[in-house]
Amino acid sequence: TFCELKKALLTGNAEEAELNKRAKSFAYGLFEEGKYCVLATGNEAEKYAALAKEDDFIHNVVAELRGTCACPGKVIGVVKVVNKPEEVSKMKKGNVLVSIATTPDLVHAMRLASAIVTDAGGLTSHAAIVSRELGVPCVIGTKIATKWLKDGDKVEVDASKGTVRKL
Numbered sequence: 014t015f016c017e018l019k020k021a022l023l024t025g026n027a028e029e030a031e032l033n034k035r036a037k038s039f040a041y042g043l044f045e046e047g048k049y050c051v052l053a054t055g056n057e058a059e060k061y062a063a064l065a066k067e068d069d070f071i072h073n074v075v076a077e078l079r080g081t082c083a084c085p086g087k088v089i090g091v092v093k094v095v096n097k098p099e100e101v102s103k104m105k106k107g108n109v110l111v112s113i114a115t116t117p118d119l120v121h122a123m124r125l126a127s128a129i130v131t132d133a134g135g136l137t138s139h140a141a142i143v144s145r146e147l148g149v150p151c152v153i154g155t156k157i158a159t160k161w162l163k164d165g166d167k168v169e170v171d172a173s174k175g176t177v178r179k180l
Contacts, residue, residue, distance in 0.1 A: 014052065038062075078155040078162075078177040080130070083141035085173040086150030088128040089180065092166040094159055095122050109170055111162050115140040123147060128170035130158045130177055152177055 021027040034054040040061035041052050053061055090109040095101055098118040104110065110126035112119065114133045123129060123143050127150075131140045134153035144151030150172035152158075158177065162168065167180045 075157070075161055076178075078130070078152070078158055080152040080155035080158075080175050080177070081136065082172050082175045083129075083134070083136060083138075083151035083153045084144040084149060086128070086148075087169070087171045087173060088150050089167070089169050090127045092162045092168055093122075093164055094162065095119060096159070103164065109168055111158050112140070113159050114138065115143065123149065128152075128172065130155060130162070130168075130170060132156055132158050 017028060017031075031054070037055070038058045039052065039054045040058040051061070088109065090107055092111050093100075093103045093105075093108040094111045095104060096113050101119060101122045104122040104125045106125045107127045108125065109128045109130060110119075110122050111130045112132075114131050115123060115129070116139060120143060123140075124147060129140055129144050129149055129151040131138070131151075131153045132155055134140050136153075138153055140151055141153050150170055152170060152172050152175050155177065162177075162179075169178045169180055171177075
């Protein structure tokens, strides 16, 4: 940690026993935007690692998604996760389209969407370009939207800020 590094540089004394434990296994987590920190080793680290693999981990830890604004706007709507052309039929006008990334096969769903949220993508990605053409608020590059959000979730997409919140 920063404090340990500072102490080691000032005193020339590193906590070798602790560093050896961390070399075997460790877990480090920042919560509430850096206000709360966890550093665990050994069995405690293994417990955190097992927890992180569970499906609900992401739902219990993440308060809001952050990504990049591709097209500004603020919308409240119901989520539909659409990754394949076969899933486009789930979309109804006004739903929030959530996808790993969009492709030309999903343009019909994008036209119905009140907002678009993707896991991947940059400002020149398909989702970004098409959302700007359609004038649909869009947040790209959230990394975990398709894991955190499920069909039927009600969300607020504030694409101007690049945020998505469950309501």
